[in-house]
């Protein structure tokens with residue numbers, strides 16, 4: 001079994017990963033490092049907040065937590081992604097980046113670190129979402145440019161970034177299939193814009209409420225019809241299982257930047 005270090009161990013997804021590691025038949029990984037912030041209330045406690053103890057203690061000492069890890073998974077927050085990647089590069093530990101909402105500066109730092117270690121950036125680790133992204137790209141090519149494309153997403157009230165990393169990735173799938181960059185065509189706010197929708201733009205709509213795990217719909221609309229491709233996650237376990245699968249795949253790869261599509265292969269299954 002290969003060692004796994006988790007950044008963001010105390011969060012919703014960190015705990016979902018701990019549960020997934022405990023499932024029978026889970027990936028050939030065992031928890032060896034459990035990382036939280038220096039101000040975490042869980043420092044010194046077992047990584048599992050409930051259920052069977054893991055025997056691994058929550059720490060903010062990243063270097064110690066990375067000792068013995070064959071791979072690390074980052075489910076912390078956007079603001080620490082760059083420093084976590086630097087620590088992994090220094091320790092020579094491959095890194096799966098699952099945290100979302102980070103800026104272009106962080107993306108550039110991830111690219112730099114990927115010269116030293118393999119880094120997989122996965123704003124969504126569910127296999128279902130990878131299939132949806134593939135379907136969206138195909139639908140974009142098949143339907144052509146007459147169709148207006150809108151991406152809508154809904155998440156729980158505690159989510160910090162908006163639109164979600166998955167919504168942006170779906171928007172990129174549409175823009176890429178049209179030979180454009182998302183930055184050229186994305187519209188994130190229509191408030192106060194007193195004009196009709198622009199041709200070719202991709203609009204984003206966001207709901208934050210209650211305990212919604214994650215829902216995404218890409219709509220293709222033209223006069224007379226609307227095609228909608230939807231993914232609804234009802235349990236964080238799907239993200240956790242996908243993350244373990246991706247982490248196991250990443251351990252031992254050569255340095256470079258990878259995506260979930262590399263893990264899932266040409267048929268995405």
Ligand SMILES: NC(=O)c1ccc[n+]([C@@H]2O[C@H](COP(=O)([O-])OP(=O)(O)OC[C@H]3O[C@@H](n4cnc5c(N)ncnc54)[C@H](OP(=O)(O)O)[C@@H]3O)[C@@H](O)[C@H]2O)c1
Pocket residue numbers: 007008009010011012013014035036037038039040041042075076077078080097098099100101122123124125126161239
């Ligand atoms: N890729 C996917 O499939 C996927 C799926 C769901 C969510 N996400 C993303 O994953 C991230 C986490 O989501 P979540 O819902 O689990 O959030 P969360 O519940 O807020 O958990 C984040 C945790 O990060 C910890 N943290 C803060 N600073 C840290 C640091 N410097 N080092 C290590 N840990 C630190 C915090 O714990 P302490 O305060 O105890 O330190 C917090 O519990 C978000 O960016 C979210 O969008 C991705």
